[in-house]
Amino acid sequence: MVTTVTIPEDxxxxxxxxxxxxxxxxxxxCRAIMDVTGAFIADPTRxxxxxxxxxxxxxxxxxxxxxxxxxxxxxxSAGISIMVEPVDLELYxxxxxxxxxxxxxxxxxxxxxxxxxxxxxxxxxxxxxxxxAMCPDGKENWLVISVPxxxxxxxxxxxxxxWPKYVADEMTVTPTKAEVIYEGEVRLSLEFTPGGVDEAALxxxxxxxxxxxxxxxxxxGGACLFRITSRGGESYKVAxxxxxxxxVYMRPEDPWAGLIPANSVVPGVYQRxxxxxxxxxxxQKVKG
Amino acid sequence: xxxxxxxxKEKAKPAGLMDIRDEHEYLVRCRATMDxxxxxxxxxxxxxxxxxxxGTGVVPKLPPEKIAEMAKAGIGTSGIFTVVEPADLDLYRxxxxxxxxxxxxxxxxxxxxxxxxxxxxxxxxxxxxVMPKARRPDxxxxxxxxxxxxPNLMMCWMGVAWGLPKYVCDEMTVTPTKAEAIYEGEVRLSLELTPDSSVDEAALxxxxxxGQxxxxxxxxxxxxxxxxxxxxxxxEPVKPVxxxxxxxxVYIRPQDRWAGLIPANSVTPGVFQxxxxxxxxxxxxxxxxx
Numbered sequence: 001m002v003t004t005v006t007i008p009e010d011x012x013x014x015x016x017x018x019x020x021x022x023x024x025x026x027x028x029x030c031r032a033i034m035d036v037t038g039a040f041i042a043d044p045t046r047x048x049x050x051x052x053x054x055x056x057x058x059x060x061x062x063x064x065x066x067x068x069x070x071x072x073x074x075x076x077s078a079g080i081s082i083m084v085e086p087v088d089l090e091l092y093x094x095x096x097x098x099x100x101x102x103x104x105x106x107x108x109x110x111x112x113x114x115x116x117x118x119x120x121x122x123x124x125x126x127x128x129x130x131x132x133a134m135c136p137d138g139k140e141n142w143l144v145i146s147v148p149x150x151x152x153x154x155x156x157x158x159x160x161x162x163w164p165k166y167v168a169d170e171m172t173v174t175p176t177k178a179e180v181i182y183e184g185e186v187r188l189s190l191e192f193t194p195g196g197v198d199e200a201a202l203x204x205x206x207x208x209x210x211x212x213x214x215x216x217x218x219x220x221g222g223a224c225l226f227r228i229t230s231r232g233g234e235s236y237k238v239a240x241x242x243x244x245x246x247x248v249y250m251r252p253e254d255p256w257a258g259l260i261p262a263n264s265v266v267p268g269v270y271q272r273x274x275x276x277x278x279x280x281x282x283x284q285k286v287k288g
Numbered sequence: 289x290x291x292x293x294x295x296x297k298e299k300a301k302p303a304g305l306m307d308i309r310d311e312h313e314y315l316v317r318c319r320a321t322m323d324x325x326x327x328x329x330x331x332x333x334x335x336x337x338x339x340x341x342x343g344t345g346v347v348p349k350l351p352p353e354k355i356a357e358m359a360k361a362g363i364g365t366s367g368i369f370t371v372v373e374p375a376d377l378d379l380y381r382x383x384x385x386x387x388x389x390x391x392x393x394x395x396x397x398x399x400x401x402x403x404x405x406x407x408x409x410x411x412x413x414x415x416x417x418v419m420p421k422a423r424r425p426d427x428x429x430x431x432x433x434x435x436x437x438x439p440n441l442m443m444c445w446m447g448v449a450w451g452l453p454k455y456v457c458d459e460m461t462v463t464p465t466k467a468e469a470i471y472e473g474e475v476r477l478s479l480e481l482t483p484d485s486s487v488d489e490a491a492l493x494x495x496x497x498x499g500q501x502x503x504x505x506x507x508x509x510x511x512x513x514x515x516x517x518x519x520x521x522x523x524e525p526v527k528p529v530x531x532x533x534x535x536x537x538v539y540i541r542p543q544d545r546w547a548g549l550i551p552a553n554s555v556t557p558g559v560f561q562x563x564x565x566x567x568x569x570x571x572x573x574x575x576x577x578x
Contacts, residue, residue, distance in 0.1 A: 002402045004414055004439040007458040012473040027441070028472070031456060042545070097511025114290045125292055150292040152315070152441035156456075159449045162508060167319060169295040183316070184300035216511045218451055221385020223512050255330070 049283040061278030079113035081208040082268035112178030141214035162215035194244040232279030349568030359529035367401030370536035370558030387578035400467035431499035437469040523569020530562040
């Protein structure tokens with residue numbers, strides 16, 4: 001006879017993300033998001049999931065004072081990002097699964113972020129290796145092909161969404177170095193040296209792949225392609241921004257490592273940005 | 289600036305399952321299993337993964353004394369098992385995704401077990417199964433998992449990565465007469481066994497582990513999925529060290545889509561059993577070709 005209690009009864013109903021006070025409440029909150037997402041994916045009559053099911057207009061715009069307060073407090077998404085031309089187009093093409101096709105200008109994105117939304121319980125880090133892909137509706141998105149995270153909760157959620165996540169031993173994000181350790185060794189790192197680049201071109205990248213990702217969610221024995229996007233205007237405020245050169249390391253035995261030259265040094269950015277609210281966060285099913 | 293340490297350096301290399309001493313080591317061990325699985329899935333030249341990549345013949349046969357010792361220590365896989373005739377064949381058919389097809393005799397397995405394989409509390413966990421039987425393209429039958437409650441994120445993550453529709457419960461209980469999964473404070477799946485000597489025990493014994501060791505899942509791969517069937521091959525038969533037949537009342541939360549597969553509050557013949565694998569065989573993951 002056995003009883004395993006994972007979440008006590010008084011924490012079993014989901015709270016909003018701002019109300020989460022401990023890991024059990026966070027798990028209950030995240031489970032509820034997974035249920036909403038699963039119901040959206042399974043329902044063939046729905047094409048969009050807006051603000052995790054809360055509907056349009058549910059995310060209010062932050063006041064300038066609140067935004068300023070958050071900037072001062074170090075809140076936001078901070079990380080190092082690059083985008084670079086692939087060296088091996090055959091390998092690149094092998095990641096472009098139907099109904100995706102090659103984009104006009106193939107590019108590989110690599111970034112490592114610290115998502116700090118003011119609550120230490122919900123703070124986590126995330127790496128992304130992405131490839132730009134053309135969706136069947138003619139829009140370009142970034143297909144996530146490897147995503148290190150530091151905990152099982154984020155790993156589980158991502159994997160459900162078709163993000164190939166793994167749990168790292170250790171993750172570090174600073175303005176000059178971001179690193180993922182796996183089985184005691186560096187698996188992904190970005191080393192940033194300020195200066196010496198075309199800042200205007202990098203500014204145009206905005207928040208890089210962030211908010212433009214796509215992935216394949218398992219659905220009815222197959223997979224459903226969906227994208228992340230937003231509607232309703234600019235929803236980010238950049239609080240820190242520094243351009244420079246970034247040395248990229250990917251563990252050679254990872255299949256995606258061959259997408260870029262070993263130890264390549266390319267233009268990139270360290271930045272911290274904040275979500276300002278006032279627009280809608282969307283999941284869209286991409287139809288063929 | 290942030291550094292987040294999940295696994296300390298001295299625990300970062302995977303240990304054997306029997307060597308696990310804490311949650312860090314268990315996570316590292318499970319990660320390594322996932323890496324091994326992913327290699328198998330990604331390699332188009334390999335159709336079978338045997339014993340998690342270790343190859344055939346690596347699981348020793350257990351001597352009777354060892355089985356007796358394990359039985360005494362409460363080790364094994366125990367739980368309540370039943371099979372229900374489907375109530376809605378159209379709904380049932382909706383789960384038979386290509387290349388699967390309807391079996392000759394559609395049936396829904398409902399099971400909840402407690403895995404206590406080694407006596408190590410770190411690796412012990414519970415798992416529920418709702419699974420309609422399906423026919424593979426080669427005519428063999430296996431059981432497609434359509435819902436799978438578990439009590440922790442580790443098992444949830446691993447299952448989901450394999451395409452299994454797992455979710456993390458508030459609470460899971462497995463006893464000889466009741467097995468229950470609580471979700472958001474309410475019962476989401478339960479099996480209640482009432483011992484009954486009038487049931488056809490021979491027919492229930494023939495069910496063995498009621499499909500629990502012969503499951504199907506659609507594993508994500510390359511923007512699509514790959515159908516996997518896992519099962520045991522060869523070796524000593526599983527030894528039931530506890531076995532009680534009876535009638536099993538099944539409850540599935542009505543708002544779950546798969547609830548309609550069986551009649552509400554169905555009562556069907558089933559068993560409580562605790563099984564210990566006899567060893568000497570192979571655990572196989574097979575890619576099912578269309």
